[in-house]
Amino acid sequence: MDPDAAAVQASMAEPEQFSVIFERHHRVIWTYLARLAGPDTADDVAGEVFTVAFGQRERFDPDRGAVRSWLYGIATNILHTRLRSEARARRAFARAAAAPPAIDDMTAVDEASATADEARRVQAALGRLSRDDRELIVLRAWEQLSYADIAETLGVPIGTVRSRLSRARGRLGELLDTDGELSENPTDQEVL
Amino acid sequence: MDIDAALHRARPTPPGPDPAATARHRAQLDRAISPDDRARLTDGAAAGEPDRSPGERHRPEDSEMEPILVRPWPQSASRSTRRRRAVLAAAAVIALVAGVAVAVTDRPTDQATNTQIAATSPDRTNRAEPAITGPAITGPATAGSIADRSDEVEPNPSTNIEPSVSPLCGAEFPFDVTYSVSGNPVDGPLPGFEPTRDGQLIRHWTGTESAVELRWPADPRPVEGSGPVSGTMAVAFDISAGAEGIRSIYALSESQAEALLPEGSDTHQDPPNSIPPILQLTPLDAGQTDADIPTGCGQLQVRFVDPDGLRDVLAMAVEEFHGEGVSVESVADWGYLDWGGLSPLSPLIVDRIDADQAPTEVLPCEDGSVSRTDAAIEVAGVHESSRAALAALIELSRMANEEESPAEALAELFPDSPLPTNLFPGGYTEITGADGAITYAHDGYGSAGPTTDGYVVLITVVDTGQGWAVTRLISPGC
Numbered sequence: 001m002d003p004d005a006a007a008v009q010a011s012m013a014e015p016e017q018f019s020v021i022f023e024r025h026h027r028v029i030w031t032y033l034a035r036l037a038g039p040d041t042a043d044d045v046a047g048e049v050f051t052v053a054f055g056q057r058e059r060f061d062p063d064r065g066a067v068r069s070w071l072y073g074i075a076t077n078i079l080h081t082r083l084r085s086e087a088r089a090r091r092a093f094a095r096a097a098a099a100p101p102a103i104d105d106m107t108a109v110d111e112a113s114a115t116a117d118e119a120r121r122v123q124a125a126l127g128r129l130s131r132d133d134r135e136l137i138v139l140r141a142w143e144q145l146s147y148a149d150i151a152e153t154l155g156v157p158i159g160t161v162r163s164r165l166s167r168a169r170g171r172l173g174e175l176l177d178t179d180g181e182l183s184e185n186p187t188d189q190e191v192l
Numbered sequence: 193m194d195i196d197a198a199l200h201r202a203r204p205t206p207p208g209p210d211p212a213a214t215a216r217h218r219a220q221l222d223r224a225i226s227p228d229d230r231a232r233l234t235d236g237a238a239a240g241e242p243d244r245s246p247g248e249r250h251r252p253e254d255s256e257m258e259p260i261l262v263r264p265w266p267q268s269a270s271r272s273t274r275r276r277r278a279v280l281a282a283a284a285v286i287a288l289v290a291g292v293a294v295a296v297t298d299r300p301t302d303q304a305t306n307t308q309i310a311a312t313s314p315d316r317t318n319r320a321e322p323a324i325t326g327p328a329i330t331g332p333a334t335a336g337s338i339a340d341r342s343d344e345v346e347p348n349p350s351t352n353i354e355p356s357v358s359p360l361c362g363a364e365f366p367f368d369v370t371y372s373v374s375g376n377p378v379d380g381p382l383p384g385f386e387p388t389r390d391g392q393l394i395r396h397w398t399g400t401e402s403a404v405e406l407r408w409p410a411d412p413r414p415v416e417g418s419g420p421v422s423g424t425m426a427v428a429f430d431i432s433a434g435a436e437g438i439r440s441i442y443a444l445s446e447s448q449a450e451a452l453l454p455e456g457s458d459t460h461q462d463p464p465n466s467i468p469p470i471l472q473l474t475p476l477d478a479g480q481t482d483a484d485i486p487t488g489c490g491q492l493q494v495r496f497v498d499p500d501g502l503r504d505v506l507a508m509a510v511e512e513f514h515g516e517g518v519s520v521e522s523v524a525d526w527g528y529l530d531w532g533g534l535s536p537l538s539p540l541i542v543d544r545i546d547a548d549q550a551p552t553e554v555l556p557c558e559d560g561s562v563s564r565t566d567a568a569i570e571v572a573g574v575h576e577s578s579r580a581a582l583a584a585l586i587e588l589s590r591m592a593n594e595e596e597s598p599a600e601a602l603a604e605l606f607p608d609s610p611l612p613t614n615l616f617p618g619g620y621t622e623i624t625g626a627d628g629a630i631t632y633a634h635d636g637y638g639s640a641g642p643t644t645d646g647y648v649v650l651i652t653v654v655d656t657g658q659g660w661a662v663t664r665l666i667s668p669g670c
Contacts, residue, residue: 015225022221027208034206043210047217051224060465070465097204119202126202130639141199152465173195 004067008060018054021067026050029071032143036135037079037092045082049075065152072145072153076135089131097123125175133168140165360391361408361489370472371397371404381405407493541599541632543640544622550633554666555646598622598630598653601660605651616649629654 001009004021011018029049033042052074053060060070083089097120126134139145139153150165151158209217369377381387382396382405389409396405602620620632621640634649652664 018225019218019221022218026214026217030209030214031206035204039206039210042206043213046209046213047220050217050221054221054224056465064465073465096206115201118198122198122202123204137199141196142203169195176195176198 002062002066005060005062008057008062008067011054011057015054018050018057021053021071022050025068025071028068028143029075032072032138033075033079035096035138035142037083037089038096041079041082041092041096045075045078048078052078066149069145069149069152072139072143072149073155076153080131089134090127093123093127093134097127121176125172128175129168129171132164133171136161136165136168137172357390359393360389361393361486363393365393365395365406365408369395369406381407404494409489409493540603540618541620541622542618544624545642547623547625547631549642550621550623550631551643551646553646554650555648596659598632598655598660601653601662602632602651605662605665620649620651621647630660 004024007017007020011021026046030042030046033045033049037045049071053071056074060067079089083092126137129137135154136150139150140147145153147158147161147165151161154161156164371377377395377397379395381394382398387394387407392407392409394405394407599622616634616636619639620634621642623631623633625631630653632649632651632653633643633647635643635646636648648667650664650666651662653660654663
């Protein structure tokens with residue numbers, strides 16, 4: 001059995017076993033929340049993700065998905081509750097986007113500047129997507145979840161994930177086009 | 193530009209959680225794990241309240257999140273709503289009288305006597321718990337706040353319950369109730385929703401943005417088609433029969449609902465692990481069966497109320513909440529709500545803007561068609577699937593013609609029955625025109641603010657001199 005699932009199962013008899021889940025996944029979930037809504041919101045919400053998960057661990061079915069997907073889903077739902085409207089989610093994402101992207105130490109200064117500039121444009125375009133579209137792309141491109149994991153996270157069929165992702169990616173491309181960053185390779189649209 | 197590569201390069205690298213926050217999160221979990229503190233934790237976590245150290249104040253960034261504040265729950269009833277409720281109340285009285293008559297003639301002597309006493313003898317000496325509603329509830333209640341919640345059930349502070357009557361079904365619900373987005377429970381009905389039966393057990397929970405009320409037994413009125421159906425975004429309230437008999441209500445998006453309730457299937461699937469229930473009912477006695485439920489008490493009523501107080505949604509009545517399994521038909525009895533809405537319920541109006549900020553045409557269907565319902569000018573041209581329903585709705589609004597505000601006129605447009613395609617029960621942007629007319633626009637998502645893409649519904653409300661009325665509705669009808 002998957003170690004995470006085993007820990008959840010063990011926590012049924014020994015609740016303290018659930019601490020393993022916290023130790024393994026807290027930082028990942030916090031980072032996901034921070035990417036979508038900023039570090040402050042992540043600080044507020046990440047703890048709740050694990051207490052909610054603990055309270056609902058009886059309902060966790062390992063045959064239906066991994067613990068990490070389960071936690072991503074709870075985090076997403078809590079964010080929906082906290083940042084109810086699109087506008088709030090958009091503003092929170094804009095704050096989150098202020099965090100600098102990763103730049104290799106060896107990258108030349110001008111290249112780093114260009115990368116940062118491009119990152120700002122991409123993040124701005126992401127910020128203009130609908131919340132649902134943005135979450136999909138973040139889960140796929142930044143959290144690097146599989147289609148199956150995203151399906152479990154969002155509670156939708158895997159086919160829906162594929163079609164929505166394709167649509168979201170198309171919209172992102174249009175926004176980048178509008179922003180002067182025309183995608184030069186149309187086949188890019190099918191990669192995600 | 194390679195979008196994938198650009199996305200990768202744009203991937204933010206947050207610095208990681210603050211150690212103090214991590215410690216706080218760990219402490220939250222430890223309290224959940226520790227049985228001694230579990231109740232305290234559950235109260236805070238279930239309501240979505242961030243765990244704060246003692247003395248920690250509300251932080252500025254929280255303004256983007258759930259505000260923690262105390263505010264009175266708005267009184268909801270417009271004149272026509274009050275009129276409708278009066279009719280319902282009258283119907284309830286008739287039903288109650290009929291029910292009492294049936295009870296007297298059909299039930300065992302002791303139960304019939306109790307029912308009769310509860311309905312007709314308010315001054316009897318056998319006082320029940322305050323949660324049991326009597327006939328003399330007066331005055332509006334004030335919404336509880338997240339900030340001042342406690343673990344104990346509190347009496348509604350401004351609800352005068354006197355005299356008490358014996359419970360029709362029980363002094364406590366036969367299950368623990370966990371509501372995910374609100375504060376502590378308060379005995380008694382939500383303001384504006386008087387009990388329709390003496391002896392009903394009524395309790396409500398209020399959050400900053402929504403409220404839920406349970407009453408047992410349900411009001412004596414039909415529950416079919418109780419939830420408005422949104423054409424593109426829907427929520428299914430599902431009662432799941434888990435192994436432990438736990439009944440849970442979930443808020444599902446349309447695609448989620450489709451996945452769980454496949455067309456033609458007679459069974460529903462359990463929601464994914466990642467979707468937490470909005471409302472969860474856990475039987476106090478795992479061995480309890482329907483046979484343990486008193487006669488006439490098989491219906492539990494759940495009411496969700498949105499924050500602007502203009503609308504209420506009678507979600508469902510549970511026919512057999514100890515039954516094994518729930519069919520699609522039973523799930524449908526829960527009704528459907530706009531996703532933007534349940535957790536918490538979406539306000540009817542999410543934003544207000546000037547006309548020069550908004551497009552005036554709706555997005556067409558794929559074939560370029562647009563349906564138009566304008567009762568004052570024309571009815572023809574409306575999409576076949578929704579022509580009659582839309583025309584009837586607008587005609588009802590025009591006939592009423594007495595709403596005190598544009599928002600009330602909009603609210604009155606939505607019946608308890610399922611809505612036509614592309615008409616949404618919430619999430620409208622109010623657009624004020626230069627001529628004073630108000631247009632309510634919906635972009636299909638319920639987003640606030642101007643839209644660049646266009647709207648999918650435009651509803652015009654005008655002041656007729658006698659009140660506000662809907663005069664025009666334009667929708668693609670697809």
